Amino acid sequence: MQCYQISAKKACLILLMFVVNGAQHSQFGDNNMDLSRKSQNFKEVSLKNNPEIMLSHGYCSAHHENCEQVSGFCLSCDMNSTCIYGQKLNATCNVPNGIICMTGKKTFEKEYICRYCYQTEPWEHTCDWKASCNSVAINRSQYTTNCTVNDNIICLGSRTFNKNVYCNWTGGYRWSTALVLSITLGGFGADRFYLGHWQEGIGKLFSFGGLGVWTLIDVILISLHYLGPADGSLYI
Structure with missing residues (x-):
């Protein structure tokens, strides 16, 4: 029985070759799976078009x-x-x-x-x-x-x-609630707080609704569905 001495450099090169070879085989297998899926999908579409x-x-x-x-x-x-x-x-x-x-x-x-x-x-x-x-x-x-x-x-x-x-989803915000809050308590930023616009709500609160101008603008924006929830969801 003969023993061979392999340096650390050669051992790393051999290990790297095994890793690369295995990755190539894995990629080839995945490609075959993708081709199989595409062939199956094409077959299903062809059947449904007949x-x-x-x-x-x-x-x-x-x-x-x-x-x-x-x-x-x-x-x-x-x-x-x-x-x-x-x-x-x-x-x-x-x-x-x-x-x-x-x-x-x-x-x-x-x-x-x-x-x-x-x-x-x-x-x-x-x-x-x-x-x-x-x-x-x-x-x-x-x-x-x-x-x-x-x-x-x-x-x-x-x-x-x-x-x-x-993505069309709703977080539970009601358009009617937002509009009522904007008309009644919009000067205190209640509509902005309800919709999650906290910074703007604080701004409206301390400016008394922008002396009424900001309040009127928000009523118009909410009524037109232009101003919505801060998370991007849709009204109920």
């Missing part, structure tokens, strides 16, 4: 009063992907064979705006809101959530997409 599969999995109702009222999820529409953004066009839409319509034709024209689904207006899609997020007064935080286009809208691309939305 009207026949949507119908077979129960995403689409089998009976409708009118064919033109069938959800955009369940329609197969021939849209021009090379159109100019914002242009109004007509698409030929077909209702899948498994859906029964009481009135109307299964093939009809439907007007749409040239845009991808993620470019629809906020009132044209519905998002999953989180009630546990936090916000600050100056820079409201954002979070990523899933949004789905409304049934009556047809658009290019996936009807379900991710979107960054502002």
Whole structure:
């Protein structure tokens, strides 16, 4: 049995090589996991964009009063992907064979705006809101959530997409309470104290509401919802 002497410098180099090699393998494994997740997500989106599969999995109702009222999820529409953004066009839409319509034709024209689904207006899609997020007064935080286009809208691309939305939450402050305090005790800074603006409240208290001017301004700001809680939350 032979023994080898290894200097401290060589031992450190060998240990460093093992650490780097292990990190590379770990990163490669994580990348494979990410690719797997992306592939799975792409597969789920593809399934949900296929009207026949949507119908077979129960995403689409089998009976409708009118064919033109069938959800955009369940329609197969021939849209021009090379159109100019914002242009109004007509698409030929077909209702899948498994859906029964009481009135109307299964093939009809439907007007749409040239845009991808993620470019629809906020009132044209519905998002999953989180009630546990936090916000600050100056820079409201954002979070990523899933949004789905409304049934009556047809658009290019996936009807379900991710979107960054502002955190809308409430800390329990009532707009009516703040307004009443501003009108009755605003000269003593009660409205500012209630909303958490302590420094401004002290300023109003010792200046008697800015001799009435500051009090009047705060009444207007609160009534217009321009002045809100100091933590950035929304009124109830």
